[in-house]
Each structure stands twice: as C-alpha cells, then as structure tokens.
Amino acid sequence: MTVWWQKAVVYQVYPRSFQDSNGDGIGDLQGVLQHIDYIKKLGADVVWLNPVYRSPNDDNGYDISDYQQIQPDFGTLADLRAVIDACHQNGLRLMMDLVVNHTSDEHDWFVASRTSREDPFHDFYIWREGRNGNPPTNWRSEFGGSVWQYDPQVDQYYLHMFTKKQPDLNWRNPKVRQKVFDMMDWWCQQGIDGFRMDVINLISKPEPLTDDPHLTQDARTSSLGYVANGPHAHEYLQAMNQQVLRRYPLMTVGETPDVTPDDAIKYAGFDRGELQMVFQFEHMQLENDPVVGKWTTNRASLPALKAALSRWQTALDGKAWNSLYWNNHDQPRVVSRFGNDLAEYRELSAKMLANTLHMMQGTPYIYQGEEIGMTNVAFADIRNYRDVEIKNTYRELVEETKTLTPAQMKAAIEYRGRDNARTPMQWRDAPNAGFTTGTPWLGVNPNYPQINVDAALMDPNSIFYFYQRLIQLRKDYPIITDGHYALLDPDDEAVFMYTRTLGDQQLLMVSNFTDQTLQRPVAARLGTQPEGLISNYPAADVDTLRPYETRTYLSTVVG
Ligand code: TEU
Ligand code: CA
Numbered sequence: 246m247t248v249w250w251q252k253a254v255v256y257q258v259y260p261r262s263f264q265d266s267n268g269d270g271i272g273d274l275q276g277v278l279q280h281i282d283y284i285k286k287l288g289a290d291v292v293w294l295n296p297v298y299r300s301p302n303d304d305n306g307y308d309i310s311d312y313q314q315i316q317p318d319f320g321t322l323a324d325l326r327a328v329i330d331a332c333h334q335n336g337l338r339l340m341m342d343l344v345v346n347h348t349s350d351e352h353d354w355f356v357a358s359r360t361s362r363e364d365p366f367h368d369f370y371i372w373r374e375g376r377n378g379n380p381p382t383n384w385r386s387e388f389g390g391s392v393w394q395y396d397p398q399v400d401q402y403y404l405h406m407f408t409k410k411q412p413d414l415n416w417r418n419p420k421v422r423q424k425v426f427d428m429m430d431w432w433c434q435q436g437i438d439g440f441r442m443d444v445i446n447l448i449s450k451p452e453p454l455t456d457d458p459h460l461t462q463d464a465r466t467s468s469l470g471y472v473a474n475g476p477h478a479h480e481y482l483q484a485m486n487q488q489v490l491r492r493y494p495l496m497t498v499g500e501t502p503d504v505t506p507d508d509a510i511k512y513a514g515f516d517r518g519e520l521q522m523v524f525q526f527e528h529m530q531l532e533n534d535p536v537v538g539k540w541t542t543n544r545a546s547l548p549a550l551k552a553a554l555s556r557w558q559t560a561l562d563g564k565a566w567n568s569l570y571w572n573n574h575d576q577p578r579v580v581s582r583f584g585n586d587l588a589e590y591r592e593l594s595a596k597m598l599a600n601t602l603h604m605m606q607g608t609p610y611i612y613q614g615e616e617i618g619m620t621n622v623a624f625a626d627i628r629n630y631r632d633v634e635i636k637n638t639y640r641e642l643v644e645e646t647k648t649l650t651p652a653q654m655k656a657a658i659e660y661r662g663r664d665n666a667r668t669p670m671q672w673r674d675a676p677n678a679g680f681t682t683g684t685p686w687l688g689v690n691p692n693y694p695q696i697n698v699d700a701a702l703m704d705p706n707s708i709f710y711f712y713q714r715l716i717q718l719r720k721d722y723p724i725i726t727d728g729h730y731a732l733l734d735p736d737d738e739a740v741f742m743y744t745r746t747l748g749d750q751q752l753l754m755v756s757n758f759t760d761q762t763l764q765r766p767v768a769a770r771l772g773t774q775p776e777g778l779i780s781n782y783p784a785a786d787v788d789t790l791r792p793y794e795t796r797t798y799l800s801t802v803v804g
Contacts, residue, residue, distance in 0.1 A: 247723075249496075254609050263280065263613055288717055300316050304411060311353075347411040373402055390641060406447055446508070465642060465648055500523070525567075529576055561606075574612070580620055581660075598756075600797060616708060630662065639654055679699075724746075728745030729747070751772050753771055753800065760793065768787040772800035774800060775800040
C-alpha cells in the first residue's frame with residue numbers, strides 16, 4: 246500500500262543561502278516565508294529545512310549548541326512557527342534536520358562534560374585515554390586530521406568524526422538517548438512533520454574502538470565507513486521509533502553514508518520499525534580517489550552511474566523505499582557534474598538529469614536552485630570559500646602534506662566542493678541576485694543575470710516548468726511511484742535507458758548523456774500505443790537522440 250511520503254516530492258531549503266530578509270547577508274526564516282508560494286508553485290509536497298538551531302556555526306549549523314532555540318541569524322522560534330503555519334496553510338509539510346550524532350563543543354552538555362571525569366555529563370561524550378602519548382585510534386575525520394582531540398583539563402581525548410567543534414555523543418549512555426528522544430518529542434509537539442537525520446548510521450561506534458585497517462600510511466580519506474553501522478544502531482533506532490516516531494504522522498529519512506542496499510533494508514525496511522528512507526551515497530562517490538577521496542577531478546563513467554542507481558532500484562523494490570537525489574548542500578551542482586553547464590547545453594542537460602531521476606522508484610528530493618539549473622562556481626581566490634571542509638582539507642592536503650598542488654586542489658574544489666551548492670539562491674537579475682541588499686555571506690555565482698527564478702518563471706520552456714511537469718506526472722500516474730524498474734543496455738556509455746512496469750503498463754525512460762546525436766533502437770523497446778509523457782525537445786524520429794535529449798513514454802505491454 247502506498248503511503249503519502251512515497252508519493253511526495255521534497256524541496257530542500259538551505260536557509261542560509263535562500264533569502265535574506267533584513268540585509269545582514271544571511272538568509273533567514275522570514276526569507277523562507279517570502280517564498281513558500283514559489284515552492285508551492287513548483288508542486289513540492291514537503292520542505293526540508295537544513296539546521297536552524299542555535300549554533301556557533303563552525304559547520305553551518307551542523308554544530309548545535311541548543312536544540313530548542315533558533316540561531317539568531319535565522320530569526321526566532323516565532324518565525325519558525327510562522328514558517329510551519331504557512332507551510333500547512335499551503336498544503337506543504339515541514340521536515341526538520343536532526344543532528345544528534347554530535348553536538349557543538351559549546352553545547353551545555355559538552356561544556357560540563359569537559360570539566361572533570363566525575364561530572365555527570367562527562368559520559369555524554371566519547372572520552373578515551375591516549376596510547377603512549379598518541380590518540381586512542383588511527384581514525385581520520387571526515388574533514389581531515391585525527392578524530393581525537395586532547396583535552397588537558399580531563400587528560401583524555403574526545404572523539405569527533407567531523408570538526409573538533411563537533412564532539413560525538415555517547416549513545417551507549419541511556420541518559421543521552423532519553424535526552425535526544427525528549428527533544429525530538431518536543432519538536433513534534435511544535436507541529437513539524439518529519440526529520441532528516443544527519444549521519445544517523447554513525448550513532449553506534451565499533452566495540453571496542455580499534456584501529457581502522459583500511460587506512461594505509463598515506464591515505465587521506467576518512468574513517469566514516471569503518472565507524473558506520475555499529476553494533477547498536479538498529480536497537481537505538483527502534484527505541485527512537487517506539488518512543489517518538491510512531492506516535493506522530495512523520496516522514497523520516499536517515500542520512501547514511503557507507504550503506505549497502507542490505508544495510509538500507511535494515512534501516513528502512515517496511516517491517517523494521519526504524520526509518521522510512523535513507524540517503525545512500527553510492528552514486529555520489531563514483532569519482533572518488535583511494536588516496537585523496539573526493540578531492541579529484543575524475544569523472545564518473547555512465548555505466549558506473551547506471552549500475553549504482555540501478556542496484557538500489559532493484560534491491561529495495563518491495564522491501565524498502567529509495568530516496569532519489571542528485572543534489573544537496575554537500576554535493577556540487579548536478580548540471581556541472583553529470584550534465585553540461587555550457588550555455589548551449591545547460592537547460593537541455595538539466596532537464597535530462599531531472600527526467601532520469603524522477604522516473605525512478607522512490608521519493609525525489611530537489612535542492613534549491615536545482616529547479617533553475619544553477620551551476621558550480623569558481624572563485625578566483627581560495628579565501629572566498631567559507632566551507633570548513635574546504636578550508637581544513639586545503640590546509641592538510643596542500644599546505645601541510647603537499648599531497649596536492651594548489652592548482653590541483655583548486656580544480657577539485659571547483660568540481661566537488663560543498664560551496665558549489667551553497668552560493669545564494671538566484672532570484673532575479675538584480676544586485677546579489679535578489680538574495681540580499683547587504684553583503685552575502687558567500688559570493689553569488691556571477692551567472693545570475695542569465696540563471697535566475699524570474700527568468701525561469703517567464704519562460705514556459707524553462708527547467709522550472711519541466712520540474713513542475715515531472716512532479717505533476719508523479720501525481721497523475723501511479724506507475725511512477727509503484728512500477729518495477731529494469732535497466733536496459735547497462736554497458737551503453739552514452740545512453741541511460743530503463744523501464745518501469747506495472748500490470749500491463751510500461752514506462753520507458755531514455756536519456757542521452759552526451760552532446761552528440763545518436764541512433765538507438767528506442768521504438769523497438771516500446772509497447773503498443775506509446776504516448777510521450779515528457780521530453781526536452783520537440784518530437785521527431787523516435788530512434789534519434791539529439792544532444793542531451795530525454796524522453797519518457799507510457800505504453801501497453803502484454804504479459
Ligand atoms: O554530512 C555527512 C557526510 O557524510 C558528509 O560529510 C559528506 O560525506 C561530505 O559532506 C561530503 O563532502 C552531514 C551533513 O549533511 C553535512 O553538511 C555536515 O557537515 C556533516 O553531516 C556533519 O554534521
Ligand atoms: Ca538575514
């Protein structure tokens with residue numbers, strides 16, 4: 246049976262970069278309020294808001310110092326209530342980000358935790374003795390360097406999988422779990438409709454804490470994969486579900502780096518009583534390098550991309566539910582990554598990527614600006630980047646270890662860095678793209694005079710209206726939600742083609758991932774009475790695929 250969140254489309258708002266309402270250069274909740282009608286017009290059902298809780302902002306709000314207060318840059322709790330109400334009045338639901346693998350080091354719990362080993366909050370975090378003056382294990386942080394930080398006051402090291410201002414909570418402690426569940430319940434009482442749970446598969450650590458065997462001497466990749474999916478992860482999530490989640494009509498999605506489909510079926514299986522969906526990362530890591538991880542300019546091959554996505558389509562069918570995404574606040578812009586952001590092909594390839602993803606089984610997530618084809622950015626000066634991951638990794642890989650030259654790192658940042666996704670939303674051909682009347686906290690992409698919401702809304706052929714149509718198709722055709730997936734021609738290096746089948750109906754999705762005109766036997770793959778549902782070109786010969794052409798057909802098949 247299909248439930249509401251399986252038919253829903255989510256729109257992700259990164260509030261810091263969405264709309265500034267008061268000229269301080271930082272997007273805020275009043276700014277979100279100004280554009281609820283825009284999200285409604287697109288046709289999305291759910292808004293996912295990145296963290297707006299009180300935070301010293303070391304990692305743009307993923308370092309929370311008070312879970313029940315709003316970061317003053319963003320506004321007040323009253324402003325958030327206004328956003329919730331506006332969403333509900335417009336038939337939208339609001340999903341909050343939940344960051345409970347770690348807190349800020351400025352959270353009261355950690356401030357107390359580091360005062361002494363006897364403090365009742367000491368055991369809220371993961372403290373260990375050093376090994377002969379060295380950190381307790383060899384684990385490397387996602388943002389570079391050791392995950393262990395020495396604290397002279399207690400003469401121990403604390404664990405931080407991300408920056409040293411993000412100490413990991415000790416979920417083994419039942420008091421930690423209770424505090425988190427109580428806080429979640431409080432948010433549900435405020436009328437929110439869901440949680441996106443940050444790195445939720447990291448909450449249970451390996452037992453005992455032993456060295457990560459995958460780290461060779463010179464590898465500069467993180468230990469996230471080694472630490473993920475610890476022995477109590479499912480027990481904790483089942484408790485969370487029992488005590489909080491199942492008592493409200495919520496939508497839940499766990500962000501889970503380093504999960505396989507088998508893991509995902511445990512976290513989000515229909516009968517598991519844990520989460521409803523997870524974000525998997527396989528299609529986001531295809532380009533990675535064994536030594537420098539994401540800091541490369543490798544390109545993914547189309548067969549690899551097809552294999553990664555298809556594996557999830559097939560493995561989860563009937564057992565768990567996929568989340569479908571090309572973009573979020575941590576990933577570069579998809580049109581620059583898997584499409585072509587040159588003026589000639591940007592709109593075509595953005596639509597091609599949208600159709601390719603939105604015809605799959607799962608709940609689609611659209612990240613702000615994706616619906617107008619926003620692109621990666623290249624800042625001339627490395628100091629213009631704001632992301633702590635970029636800054637820390639630059640220091641380590643370029644300055645300290647000289648693993649990469651400045652030019653190599655610059656190219657990698659322009660290709661994979663998180664600030665590509667975080668430049669301000671491009672609303673208009675006006676100063677700072679209409680994002681702020683002040684100085685934006687992160688530079689606006691200089692291509693805003695061409696790429697902006699105003700221009701998209703005025704052009705009936707825009708990427709925006711293509712997304713609007715995809716969302717509407719999902720509402721009109723149950724086969725888009727429920728159909729079974731089959732990949733065709735897995736080795737084709739230029740064309741992505743798959744079918745979805747439900748009863749005697751068949752969808753066929755075909756996308757040309759290149760700037761060449763190609764011939765493929767498309768007609769032969771269609772059933773009878775084929776009807777074109779969507780395309781990014783005027784209809785012509787069925788077997789001819791123009792540059793970045795994409796089409797979805799509905800037809801009838803026998804048996
Ligand atoms: O991201 C977790 C995560 O695994 C990412 O660090 C991802 O691997 C990386 O960004 C790719 O470069 C979540 C949040 O989405 C991210 O914004 C936070 O920085 C991180 O957790 C820590 O809370
Ligand atoms: Ca502001």
